[in-house]
Amino acid sequence: MLDWTDKHCRYFLRLLSKHTLLYTEMVTTGAIIYGKGDYLGFNHEEHPVALQLGGSDPVAMAECAARAQALGYDEVNINVGCPSDRVKNGRFGACLMAEPESVAQCVKAMQAQVTIPVTVKCRIGIDDMDEYEDLSRFINTAADAGCDTFIVHARKAWLKGLSPKENREIPPLNYPRVYQLKKEFPALSISINGGIKTYDDVSEHLQHLDGVMVGREVYANPYLLASADQHVFGEATQPIDRETIVKHMHDYAQRQVANGAREWHIARHMLGLFQGQPGGRVWRRYLSQNGTGKNPQPALLLRGLEAVQETVSQIRVA
Known part of the structure; x- marks a missing residue:
């Protein structure tokens, strides 16, 4: 999720679930090796967290994997699923499904440098290479190189x-094809991604597979993640409430602002926190109207919470 699941977003999501594995947005080897930004920075509270890496040169991929392990990442994931033009032109992402040997070389080179897991995220196919046999050959090639964990966008x-x-919406979902992979490769860990919105969906997929990845639905409705530890990981504790989340994020935002960040860069990830709740529209509108521009509202998140609470109290009085 390019430009979305940055370290501020991941800190926020970690408040909702202690056990869910969080992934970074895809970062390219070129950005890490030659860029001037802090592309590998993360908060220690984010663990467990995986770096999602874009690239196709085994030497560069191995160097970036080693840097990630040295910084404390729990996993390095090779992105073979992103279909954007800038990804294709850089020879990484989904176009690499046509080059399984290149992915295998990256897996070998990376595993030679790190002890943390090296995993692969891919699609079920690209363009006219969309038969099951094409997908099976891709998985088998990467598995022979040493990869034992795959996340498959269906x-x-x-x-x-x-x-x-359009590539996230128009090509039809094909869950049975991912299920078939697990049957063919029972020793591999196979997780599924794409169109998953409810815990009923999660439960159904876990009858066939080892894991589930949820992206856009959690970003749009993040409080969905607050029940993950109970529904998926078997914890008995109650989910954290929205008010407590806002207060935690206010404290985090103040620390980040003191280091030069803008509160809006944190608040923008929280627009969906009250999705489907009384005051949800007020929350989104308050943050959007008061968090941007030249003079953003100080203590934006707390003020937004107050606006929600006032709206809810008025509804109750009415």
Whole structure:
């Protein structure tokens, strides 16, 4: 989720679930090796956290994996699923499904440098390479190189003719194809991604597979994640409430602002926190109207919470 699941977003999501594995947005080897930004920075509270890496040069991938392990990442994931033009032009992402040997070389080179897991996220196919046999060959090639964990987005990607947004919606989901992978490769860990919105969906997939990845639905409705520890990981504790989350994030935002960040860069990830709740629209509107511009509202999150609470009290009086 390029430009979305940054360290501020992940800190926020970690408050909701202690056990869910969080992934970074995809970071390219070029950015890490040659860029001036802090592309590998993360908060220690984010663990367990995986770096999602984009690239195809085994030497560069191995160097970046080693850097990630040295910084404390729990996993390095090779992105072979992103269909954007800038990814394709850089020869990484979903286009690498046509080059399983290149992915295998990256896996070998990375595993030679690190002891943390090296995993692969892919699609079920690309363009006209969308038969099950193509997917099976890709998985088998990477597995022979040493990868034992795959996260499969259950849509193919059209690299010619569809935008990244359209590639998340137009190609039909094919869950049975991912289930078939698990049957063919029972020793591998196979997780599924794509179109998953409820815990009923999660439970159904876990009858067939080892894990479930949820992306856009959690970003749009993040409080969904607050029940993950109970529904998926068997914890008996009650989910954290929204008010407590806002107060924690206010404290975090103040620390970040003191180090030069803008509170809006944190608050933007929280727009969906009150999704489907009384005051949800007020929350989104307050943050959007008061968090941007030249003079953003100080203590934005707390003020937004007050606006929600006032709205809810008025509804109760009415």
